[in-house]
Amino acid sequence: MTETTQQEGAWPQSYAAASKWLHWIIAACVLAVLPMGIVMPRLPEGALQNELFDLHRSTGMLVLALAVLRVSARYAFGTPAPARSLTRFERIASLAAHHALLVLIFLMPLVGWASMSAYRAEVSVYGLFTLPNILPKDATLYGVLSWAHTILGYAMAAILVAHIGGALMHGFIRRDGVLNRMLPKRLAVRTD
Numbered sequence: 505m506t507e508t509t510q511q512e513g514a515w516p517q518s519y520a521a522a523s524k525w526l527h528w529i530i531a532a533c534v535l536a537v538l539p540m541g542i543v544m545p546r547l548p549e550g551a552l553q554n555e556l557f558d559l560h561r562s563t564g565m566l567v568l569a570l571a572v573l574r575v576s577a578r579y580a581f582g583t584p585a586p587a588r589s590l591t592r593f594e595r596i597a598s599l600a601a602h603h604a605l606l607v608l609i610f611l612m613p614l615v616g617w618a619s620m621s622a623y624r625a626e627v628s629v630y631g632l633f634t635l636p637n638i639l640p641k642d643a644t645l646y647g648v649l650s651w652a653h654t655i656l657g658y659a660m661a662a663i664l665v666a667h668i669g670g671a672l673m674h675g676f677i678r679r680d681g682v683l684n685r686m687l688p689k690r691l692a693v694r695t696d
């Protein structure tokens with residue numbers, strides 16, 4: 505299914521298997537990276553803090569790689585039309601949340617990487633390789649990027665709470681099949 509066929513009206517009924525798997529793998533990574541990001545700067549300096557910093561940065565960069573695949577899958581296989589059971593407000597709000605999250609899975613890792621470059625901290629990805637610096641060393645730039653990373657991180661957490669709340673509401677209160685569109689078929693929840 506391509507973007508062109510979508511416009512012609514032949515929308516897929518649910519997300520493609522590749523899109524579903526990528527959605528859940530990225531969700532697991534982000535749900536690990538976000539709390540790590542909040543906890544680690546508040547820990548006392550030491551081995552645990554260093555480990556968490558490394559894991560946060562590595563998994564954040566994994567999210568960036570998976571984000572490229574996720575968007576490619578969206579273009580290759582298309583996305584289902586908004587569910588008919590949604591009100592106009594819900595349709596606009598859910599599309600806005602989905603697009604914001606898609607932008608943030610690129611922006612958060614890129615801003616994190618850029619801030620580390622400006623700080624000149626080496627970013628090793630799971631000890632496998634080291635990322636190149638993408639910016640010159642600059643303390644002011646680091647301050648701005650670190651601030652942006654924090655603000656966007658909390659915005660992302662707020663959008664995620666709304667997104668997860670909406671998904672659970674559709675799956676277990678309204679039981680209208682919206683959650684099933686993103687679940688593997690054998691995990692589908694009962695609909696009314």
Ligand code: HEM
Binds near residue numbers: 541545649660
């Ligand atoms: C999906 C990807 C990512 C998410 C959702 C995320 C989220 C966050 C959040 C919520 C914080 C807490 C900020 C605070 O409370 O001060 C944080 C801190 C931090 N993150 Fe990330 N992050 C991601 C990727 C990355 C990457 C790829 C790097 C570096 C390569 C990175 C480097 C840092 C650093 C160094 C901090 C500590 C605060 C600072 O000094 O800027 N993050 N992150």
